[in-house]
Amino acid sequence: MSRVFNFSAGPACLPLEILEEAKEELLDYAGTGKSIMESSHRSPEYDHIHNEAQDLFKELLGLNDDFKVLFFGGGASAQFAMLPMNFLKEGQVADYVVTGTWSKKAVKEAKLFGDVNIAADPSVDGNFVRIPKAEELRLSENAAYLHLTSNNTIAGTQWHDFPDVKCPLVADMSSDFLWRPFDANKFSMIYAGAQKNLGPSGVCAVIIRKDFLESAKEKVPSMFSYGVQAEKNSLFNTPPCFPIYMVGKNLRWLKNKGGLAALERENRAKGELLYGTIGKHADYYRCPVDVDSRSLMNVVFRLPTEALEKKFIAEAKEKGMIGLKGHRSVGGIRVSIYNAVSINAVQSVCDFMESFLKENG
Numbered sequence: 001m002s003r004v005f006n007f008s009a010g011p012a013c014l015p016l017e018i019l020e021e022a023k024e025e026l027l028d029y030a031g032t033g034k035s036i037m038e039s040s041h042r043s044p045e046y047d048h049i050h051n052e053a054q055d056l057f058k059e060l061l062g063l064n065d066d067f068k069v070l071f072f073g074g075g076a077s078a079q080f081a082m083l084p085m086n087f088l089k090e091g092q093v094a095d096y097v098v099t100g101t102w103s104k105k106a107v108k109e110a111k112l113f114g115d116v117n118i119a120a121d122p123s124v125d126g127n128f129v130r131i132p133k134a135e136e137l138r139l140s141e142n143a144a145y146l147h148l149t150s151n152n153t154i155a156g157t158q159w160h161d162f163p164d165v166k167c168p169l170v171a172d173m174s175s176d177f178l179w180r181p182f183d184a185n186k187f188s189m190i191y192a193g194a195q196k197n198l199g200p201s202g203v204c205a206v207i208i209r210k211d212f213l214e215s216a217k218e219k220v221p222s223m224f225s226y227g228v229q230a231e232k233n234s235l236f237n238t239p240p241c242f243p244i245y246m247v248g249k250n251l252r253w254l255k256n257k258g259g260l261a262a263l264e265r266e267n268r269a270k271g272e273l274l275y276g277t278i279g280k281h282a283d284y285y286r287c288p289v290d291v292d293s294r295s296l297m298n299v300v301f302r303l304p305t306e307a308l309e310k311k312f313i314a315e316a317k318e319k320g321m322i323g324l325k326g327h328r329s330v331g332g333i334r335v336s337i338y339n340a341v342s343i344n345a346v347q348s349v350c351d352f353m354e355s356f357l358k359e360n361g
């Protein structure tokens with residue numbers, strides 16, 4: 001078996017240990033004589049997986065019973081619509097900070113349900129290279145909530161401090177959830193599609209404050225209602241059992257590594273290595289992102305020409321490094337270095353950058 005170094009933005013690299021565990025259990029989960037994929041979502045074995053995953057989220061984030069952990073299908077994109085469907089009421093405005101493609105999509109959905117105020121949009125000519133400062137935010141008096149995208153998977157920007165606001169704060173943390181410790185108590189709702197930093201695709205985790213939940217609108221279809229899902233413990237209908245099982249394994253893996261503080265140290269070391277290499281050769285590898293807005297999850301940069309970028313991606317692939325192509329909307333190179341990407345993998349990209357520059361600089 002030969003595994004590649006996978007720098008894909010998502011679905012992304014998973015820890016080998018948890019894939020092996022899943023393989024081990026695939027045909028006979030915990031002596032039940034069947035796969036967890038073949039088990040009822042009402043069975044005791046699945047029940048345990050479901051509840052343990054919820055508990056691990058709370059434990060890793062240091063949350064008390066003021067919060068509920070919910071699981072939804074439909075990816076983070078479904079949340080773009082569900083959030084305003086549940087919480088944007090008549091006479092209110094939803095505040096959105098626009099920092100890239102994903103926040104723009106969230107705005108588009110919110111506009112279907114009510115009034116939207118763009119609290120900040122730091123783009124220049126359609127390019128997003130920075131996160132706005134807290135004092136730049138123009139917040140509404142009667143805001144239902146303020147929505148932000150904590151990490152911009154395509155632009156390679158990331159919020160390093162979250163603003164203090166009076167209205168409920170909501171974040172799409174799909175591409176950087178659980179990369180470091182942070183004050184989750186500050187948020188009324190956090191959602192994250194699993195396939196970047198949490199597990200395989202197919203499930204979106206939602207962490208929601210009970211008091212926020214109670215303020216939701218009443219007439220919402222059951223499948224899209226946070227209230228109904230909370231009441232049914234995310235078992236209103238058949239949940240994505242297998243992805244939840246994998247998320248649970250990943251959370252246990254994070255915990256066993258030493259939790260979020262240990263992960264932050266590792267993620268910062270990976271980022272320093274990669275940004276260090278870029279910085280050392282800044283006239284060849286150009287990172288378009290402002291220094292204090294740079295993402296430690298998705299590192300983007302350009303080479304002098306598109307032809308060189310193509311060559312870089314092709315040669316890296318030959319050396320077993322894949323997923324380095326920037327998003328089709330922006331081009332360039334993108335190295336996604338989520339929790340499961342090892343420092344060895346990052347070192348090998350840096351070594352390759354050095355040798356590529358020697359031969360093509």
Ligand SMILES: *Cc1c(COP(=O)(O)O)cnc(C)c1O
Pocket residue numbers: 010074075076077078102149151152153172173174175193194196
């Ligand atoms: C990938 C991504 C999404 C979309 O996720 P889906 O699960 O495909 O709907 C939304 N927001 C961010 C920040 C993302 O990185």
